[in-house]
Amino acid sequence: MSNEMINGARMLLECLHKVGVTDMFGYPGGAVIPIYDEIYSFDKIKHYFARHEQGAVHAADGYARVSGKVGVCLATSGPGATNLVTGIMTAHMDSIPLLAITGQVRSNLLGRDAFQETDIVGITVPITKVNYLVQSIKDIPKIIKEAYFIASTGRPGPVLVDIPNDIQQQEISYEEFNRLFDKEVKLEGYDPTYVGHPVQIKRALSLIKKAKKPLIIAGAGVIKSGASKELLELVNKTDMPVATTLLGLGGFPENHDLSLGMLGMHGTVPANFATDEADLVIAAGIRFDDRIAGNPSKFCEHAKIIHIDIDPAEIDKNKKVDVPIVGDLKNVLAEINKELEPKKHTEWTDKVKEWKNEYPLAHRNVGEDKLLPQEVLKAVNDILDGDAIVVTDVGQHQMWAAQYLTFKNPDTIVTSGGAGTMGFGVPAAMGAQVGARDKKVVLIVGDGGFQMTLEEIMMIRQYNLPVKIVLINNSFLGMVRQWQELFKDRRYSFVELECNPDFVKIAEAYGIKSERLKTKEDLKNRLKDLILSDEGAIIDCIVEKEENVFPMIPAGKTVSQMIGKKGVLENE
Numbered sequence: 369m370s371n372e373m374i375n376g377a378r379m380l381l382e383c384l385h386k387v388g389v390t391d392m393f394g395y396p397g398g399a400v401i402p403i404y405d406e407i408y409s410f411d412k413i414k415h416y417f418a419r420h421e422q423g424a425v426h427a428a429d430g431y432a433r434v435s436g437k438v439g440v441c442l443a444t445s446g447p448g449a450t451n452l453v454t455g456i457m458t459a460h461m462d463s464i465p466l467l468a469i470t471g472q473v474r475s476n477l478l479g480r481d482a483f484q485e486t487d488i489v490g491i492t493v494p495i496t497k498v499n500y501l502v503q504s505i506k507d508i509p510k511i512i513k514e515a516y517f518i519a520s521t522g523r524p525g526p527v528l529v530d531i532p533n534d535i536q537q538q539e540i541s542y543e544e545f546n547r548l549f550d551k552e553v554k555l556e557g558y559d560p561t562y563v564g565h566p567v568q569i570k571r572a573l574s575l576i577k578k579a580k581k582p583l584i585i586a587g588a589g590v591i592k593s594g595a596s597k598e599l600l601e602l603v604n605k606t607d608m609p610v611a612t613t614l615l616g617l618g619g620f621p622e623n624h625d626l627s628l629g630m631l632g633m634h635g636t637v638p639a640n641f642a643t644d645e646a647d648l649v650i651a652a653g654i655r656f657d658d659r660i661a662g663n664p665s666k667f668c669e670h671a672k673i674i675h676i677d678i679d680p681a682e683i684d685k686n687k688k689v690d691v692p693i694v695g696d697l698k699n700v701l702a703e704i705n706k707e708l709e710p711k712k713h714t715e716w717t718d719k720v721k722e723w724k725n726e727y728p729l730a731h732r733n734v735g736e737d738k739l740l741p742q743e744v745l746k747a748v749n750d751i752l753d754g755d756a757i758v759v760t761d762v763g764q765h766q767m768w769a770a771q772y773l774t775f776k777n778p779d780t781i782v783t784s785g786g787a788g789t790m791g792f793g794v795p796a797a798m799g800a801q802v803g804a805r806d807k808k809v810v811l812i813v814g815d816g817g818f819q820m821t822l823e824e825i826m827m828i829r830q831y832n833l834p835v836k837i838v839l840i841n842n843s844f845l846g847m848v849r850q851w852q853e854l855f856k857d858r859r860y861s862f863v864e865l866e867c868n869p870d871f872v873k874i875a876e877a878y879g880i881k882s883e884r885l886k887t888k889e890d891l892k893n894r895l896k897d898l899i900l901s902d903e904g905a906i907i908d909c910i911v912e913k914e915e916n917v918f919p920m921i922p923a924g925k926t927v928s929q930m931i932g933k934k935g936v937l938e939n940e
Contacts, residue, residue, distance in 0.1 A: 371541070372541065372542045373539040373540065373541055373542070374539065374540065374541070374542050374545050375402065375406075375505075375536065375537055375538060375539045376402070376502075376505040376508055376531065376535045376536040376537065376538050376539075377402040377403040377405065377406040377536040377537070378406045378410070379505065379508050379509070379540075379545055380403060380406075380469070380508055380512065380531065380536070381403070381406055381407065381410045381412070381413060382545070382549075383508060383509050383512035383513070383549065384413060384440065384512060384516075385410075385412045385413055386549060387512065387513060387516040388437065388438075388516075389413055389437075389438065389440050389467075389516075390412075390413060390414065390437075391413065391414045391415075391416065391431060391440070391802055391803070392413055392414070392415055392416070392428070392440040392441065392442060393415075393416045393418050393423075393424040393425070393427040393428045393431070393439075393440070393441045393442070393799065394415060394416075394417070394418065394424050394441055394442030394443060395417070395418050395419075395420065395421045395423075395424050395442070395443055395444070395448065396444065397443065397444020397445070397448045397471065397484075398444055398445070398471075398484060398533075399444045399445035399446075399448070399470075399471030399472055399473060399484065399532075399533050400442060400443070400444045400445075400448075400470075400471035400533075400536075401533075402533065402536035402537050403442065403469075403471065403531075403536055415442075416798075416799075416802060416827065416831060417827075417830065418795065418798075418824060418827070419823040419824055419826055419827075420451065420821065420823060420824070421441075421443040421448050421449075421451035421452050422451050422452070422454055422455055422791065422795070422821065423794075423795035423798075423821055423823065423824040424441040424442070424443065424452070424455075424795070425441045425443075425451075425452045425454075425455025425456060425458075425459075425466070425468060425795075426455050426458070426789075426791070426792050426794075426795035426796045426799065426821070427439075427441070427795040427796065427798050427799030427802070427824070427827075428440055428441040428455075428466055428467075428468075428799055429455060429458060429459050429464050429466060429792075429796055429799065430759060430782050430795065430796030430797060430798065430799030430800040430803065431799035431800065431802055431803035432459075432464050432465050432466060432799075432803070433464060433779065433782045433796075433800065433803075434757055434779050434780075434782060434800045434803040434804045434807070435803035435804065436779070437465075437803070438465040438466065438467050438516055438519050438520050439459075439464065439465065439466045439467070439799065439803075440466075440467045440468075440469065441455070441466070441467075441468050441469070442469045442470075443468070443469075443470050443471070444470070444471045444484065445470060445471045445472050445473055445484045445485060445486065445488070445533075446483075446484030446485060446486050447484065447486075448470070448471070448484075449470040449471075449472075449486060449488040449491075449530070450486060450488065450491065452468050452470070452488075453491060453492065453495070454787075454789060454791075455468075455789075456468055456492055456495050456496060456526045456528065457495045457787055457789075458784050458786075458787040458789045458792060459525065459526040460495040460496065460525055460526050460787075461784075461785070461786025461787040462588065462615060462784065462785050462786050462787070463523050463524050463525055463588060463592060464524060464525070464526065465519040465520040465524035465525065465526075466519060466525070466526035466527070467515055467516060467519055467526075467527055467528075467529065468492075468496075468526060468527070468528045468529070469528075469529050469531065470488050470528065470529070470530045470531070471530075471531060471532075471533060471536070472485070472488070472501070472530045472531060472532040472533065473485045473532065473533060474532055474533050474534040475503070475532045475534050475535065476534070478532070488528065488530050489501045489528065489530050492526075492528050495526065496525070496526050496527055496528050497518050497519065497525040497526065497527055498514075498515070498518055498527055499527060499528035499529070499530070500514075500515065500527075500528070500529045500530065501530045501532075502529065502530065502531045502532065502535055503535075504535065505535050505538040505539070505540055506540065506544075506548060508531075508535075509545065509548040509549040509551070510548065510551065510553060511529055512529065513549070513553045514553055514555060515527040515529050517553065517555070518555070518558065521560060522558075522560030522678060522679070523560070523592075523678050523679040524592060560678060561678065561680070561694045561695055561696075562678070562695055562696040562699055563695050563696070563699055563700075564676070564693040564694065564695035564699065564700040564703060565693065565694070565695075566703075568691055568692065568693045569693060569700065569703050569704060569707075571691045572650075572674045572691045572693060572704060573704060573707050573708065575648055575672050575674060575690070575691060576606065576648065576650075576674075576704070576708065577708075577711075578648075579647055579648035579672075579713075580647055580713065580715075580716060581645055581646050581647045581648070581713070581716045582606065582608045582646065582647070582648040582649075582650070582713065582716075583608065583609055583610075583611060583642050583643065583646035583648065583649050583650070583671070584599070584602070584603065584608050584609070584610045584611070584620075584649075584650045584652060585610075585611050585612070585613065585616075585631065585643070585649060585650070585651050585652065585654055585660075586599060586610055586611070586612045586613070586616045586619045586620050586652050586653070586654075587612075587613040587615060587616040587619075587651070587652060587653040587654030587655070588613065588615035588616050588619075588653055588654075588785070589616075589652060589653015589654065589676070589677060589678065589697050590616055590619035590620070590652055590653050590697055590778070591615075591616065591618065591619045591653075591778040591779060592653070593653065593678070593696050593697040593698040593699075594698055594778075595619075595652075595653075595696075595697040595698040595701050596618075596619050596620065596777075596778050598697070598698055598701035598702050598705060599619065599620055599652065599697075599701060600620065600621070600624075601701075601705050602701055602704065602705055602708070603620070603624070603626055605705065605708055605709075605710050605711070606708060606710075606711050606713075607626070607711060607712045607713045607714075607716075607717055608626065608650070608713070609626045609627075609628050609642055609716075609717060609720045610624070610626055610627055610628060611628045611629070611630070611631040611635070611639035611640075611642055611643065612627070612628075612629065612630050612631070612639075613630065613631070613632065613654055613660060613785075614630060614632070614659075614766075614770055614781075614783065614785045615781075615783070615785040615786075616653070616654070617630060617770060617775040617780075617781045618775035618776065618777055618778045618779065618780045618781055619778055621775075621776045621777070622754075622774050622775050622776060623754070623774055623776055625721070626717065626720070628642055628720065628724070629771070630770045630771065631643060631660060632659050632660040632662075632921070633659045633660075633662070633920060633921050633922075633923070634767040634770070634771065634917050634918075634919065634920055634921075635919070635921075636727070636729065636771070636919070637723060637726075637727035637919055637930070637933050638720060638723035638724045638727060640919070640921065640927045640930060641723050641727075641927065642720060642723075643667065643668050643671075643927060644668075644669075644670070644926075644927040644928070645670065645719075646668060646670065646671045647670060647671055647672065648671055648672050648673075648674070649668045649671040649672070649673045649674070650674045650676070651673060651674065651675040651676065651677075651689070652676050652697055652701070653676065653677055653678075653697050654675075654677075655682055655685070655686065655786075656682075656685070656686035656687040657686065657786065658686075658923070658924075661686060661687060662921050662923070662924060662925055662926055662927075663924055663925060663926050664686055664687050666926045667687065667926075668687075672690045672691075673687065673688075673689040673690050673691070674689070674690065674691040674693065675687075675689040675691070675692050675693065676693045676695065676697055676700050676701075677693075677694065677697075678694065678695060678696055678697070679694075680694045727919075727933055727934065729742075729771050729772065729935070730934050730935030730936075731743075731915070731918075731935045731936075732915075732935065732936050734912060736887060736888050736889065737886075737887050737888075738887070738888075738912055739885065739886065739887060739888065739890075739891060739909060739910065739911045739912065740911060740912055740915055741764065741765060741768055741840050741842065741909075741911045741912070741915055742768055742771075742772060742915070743888065743891065744838065744840065744885075744891065744895075744909045744911065745765075745768045745769055745771075745772035745773060745812070746772050747891050747892075747895050748773065748810065748812070748838060748895070748899065749772055749773045749774055751895065751896050751899045751900065752773070752808070752810065752899070753774070754773075754774045754775065754776035754777070754780070755808070756780070756807065756808040756809065756810050757779075757780050757781075757782065757800050757801075757804055757807050757808065757809045757810070758773055758775070758780060758781050758782070758810055758811075758812065759781075759782040759783070759793055759796050759797040759800050759809060759810070759811045759812070760781070760782070760783040760793055760811070760812045760813070761784075761790060761791070761792055761793030761794070761811075761812070761813040761814055761817035761818070762783075762784050762788045762789060762790045762792060762793070762817060762847075763790065763814045763816065763817060763845070763846050763847040764814065764840075764842075764846035764847045764850065764915075764916075764917050765812050765813065765814045765840040765846070766783055766812070767847075767917045768812075768840075768917060769781075769783075769812045770783075771917075782796050782797070782800050784796075790816065790817040790820055791817055791820030791821040792817070792821075793811050793812070793813040793817055793818070793821075794811065794813065794817075794818060794821045794822060794824045794825060794837070795821050795824040795827075797809055797811035797835045797837070798824055798827040798828070798831075798833055798835065801833040801834070801835050802831070802833070808834075808836070808899075809833075809834075809835050809836070810835075810836045810838060810899065811835060811836065811837045811838065812838050812840065813837060813838070813839055813840070814839075814840050814841075814842070814845075814846060815839060815840070815841045815842065815843065815865055815868055815871070816844075816845045816846075816865060818837075818839055818871070819868075819869075822874065825837070825875070825878050825880060825904075825906070826878055828878070828880055828904035829878060829879050829880060829904075833904060834901075834902055834903050834904050835904050836898065836899050836901075836904070836905050836907065837904075837905065837906045837907065838907050838909060839871055839906060839907060839908045839909060840909055840911055841868070841871065841908055841909055841910050841911065842911050842912065842913045842914075842915070843864065843865045843866065843868055843913055844860075844863055844864055844865060844913055844914075845863040845865065846915075847917070848863045849863040849864075849914070850916045850917065853914070853916070854916070854920075854922075855922075871884075871906060871908045872884050872906070872908055874906075875906040875908075880904055880905065880906055881898075881901070881903055881904065881905040881906070882905060882906040882907070882908065883898060883905070883907055883908070884908040884909075884910065885907060885908070885909045885910070886910045891909075895907065916932070918931065918932025918933075918934075918935050918936065918937075919931065919932050919933050919935075920932050
């Protein structure tokens with residue numbers, strides 16, 4: 369063993385394996401040939417061959433969201449690396465643990481505009497927690513250990529490691545490699561706070577005990593910290609209703625009596641009304657972003673706000689709060705629960721339930737020979753009954769999925785929230801299925817987003833991934849069209865997809881089962897068998913072209929300016 373040598377490429381794979389990586393997604397190219405040469409004979413990590421680097425990074429993202437592991441993707445230098453940028457930004461915005469590995473030109477060519485050279489470290493500084501340019505083979509063990517740790521701890525996020533081609537080929541002894549790997553990693557200045565400050569927790573308890581109309585807004589932080597059990601305990605103990613952000617769906621069971629569903633721009637009426645009337649809001653792992661808060665100065669303006677988040681940078685960034693608590697939600701909620709006595713807020717919860725009865729999700733009615741997208745989503749929900757992983761692309765269908773699907777458990781929705789990345793859905797669904805082989809994965813995607821990354825459906829065939837793709841086909845870029853209808857007098861500028869391909873034939877070309885559904889009878893008679901089958905399928909649902917997502921709070925407006933509270937515009 370002492371005489372056996374190991375090169376940088378093999379060292380990279382061994383390090384990834386040692387830190388716990390079992391799967392990765394990638395696309396080969398010149399600057400990573402040494403790594404791919406080692407992958408050829410390295411059976412400890414399964415490599416999945418995407419058809420585009422953006423597909424690889426979104427697949428790694430979807431994998432991370434459902435598995436709880438760090439998603440890993442690999443790309444070559446130059447355009448290969450820059451094709452990862454959108455996916456890295458998507459992971460950054462949604463706090464997803466991601467390790468992006470890129471090849472780079474040889475060290476002696478750096479800064480000389482060599483073929484396929486680009487400064488990917490410089491490009492990704494704003495959208496990574498940290499990034500590295502490897503300058504010596506001996507740095508690889510330390511860097512990979514650090515990168516993996518940083519990506520997966522504190523507020524999770526993406527980390528990039530850029531490795532020049534010559535360093536991939538350099539060699540050291542296995543003995544030296546093992547010695548380097550076994551060195552303890554010390555990260556000065558990186559020390560996430562996991563335990564909430566006792567004084568702040570005491571202040572929060574005081575507000576909770578006094579509140580008459582308390583509301584919890586549960587965000588992605590609930591899921592990332594594994595705090596669903598503690599949140600449920602808090603609700604059952606204190607009788608507080610819960611509104612959920614898009615990325616927080618599943619953090620609190622939506623079939624619970626006190627679940628109000630999603631809040632915000634396309635949130636439910638009860639959830640949004642509650643924010644307007646609450647006298648106390650516990651903001652659990654949320655960012656108060658514009659899709660939730662609308663007009664921040666008017667958002668929850670009658671409430672004292674307790675904001676719990678692991679990232680101190682989020683405190684007071686978008687909304688001034690009364691009691692900030694920096695810490696891991698699971699720990700903080702456990703501490704709060706210990707000190708609370710059971711309490712009822714009957715008058716408040718009765719009012720909330722009245723809103724739920726008065727303003728259920730609704731839509732217009734159309735003939736039997738037509739399909740509404742909401743009807744498709746309701747039918748999918750009836751079949752799944754909360755027992756699946758739902759992946760969405762971005763647009764109207766994403767909001768309908770959030771509204772009409774019932775999320776009972778954490779890590780069951782995979783969607784691009786902060787970035788709103790069209791094209792995310794297809795590759796993310798592939799990654800989600802790899803990350804949860806024993807679960808049913810259903811993708812909800814529009815005809816626009818599907819065409820951005822449809823090449824990744826080949827992974828269904830290549831790796832026998834039984835992903836079900838429900839294509840909401842309205843021949844429009846639906847959400848942009850909706851805004852153009854409501855705010856631009858129906859000036860439909862470049863949103864009509866009148867030249868759509870035949871998606872059934874595309875599925876056939878890829879060797880994937882496919883059917884087209886056009887009517888309510890089709891939906892009733894054919895959808896269930898397709899969803900419950902053991903193989904991948906593309907279900908092309910031809911829906912009404914000009915259907916809108918309601919309710920809606922227009923951008924920058926307040927709850928009082930909500931439109932479409934009963935599923936249609938008030939004047940229709």
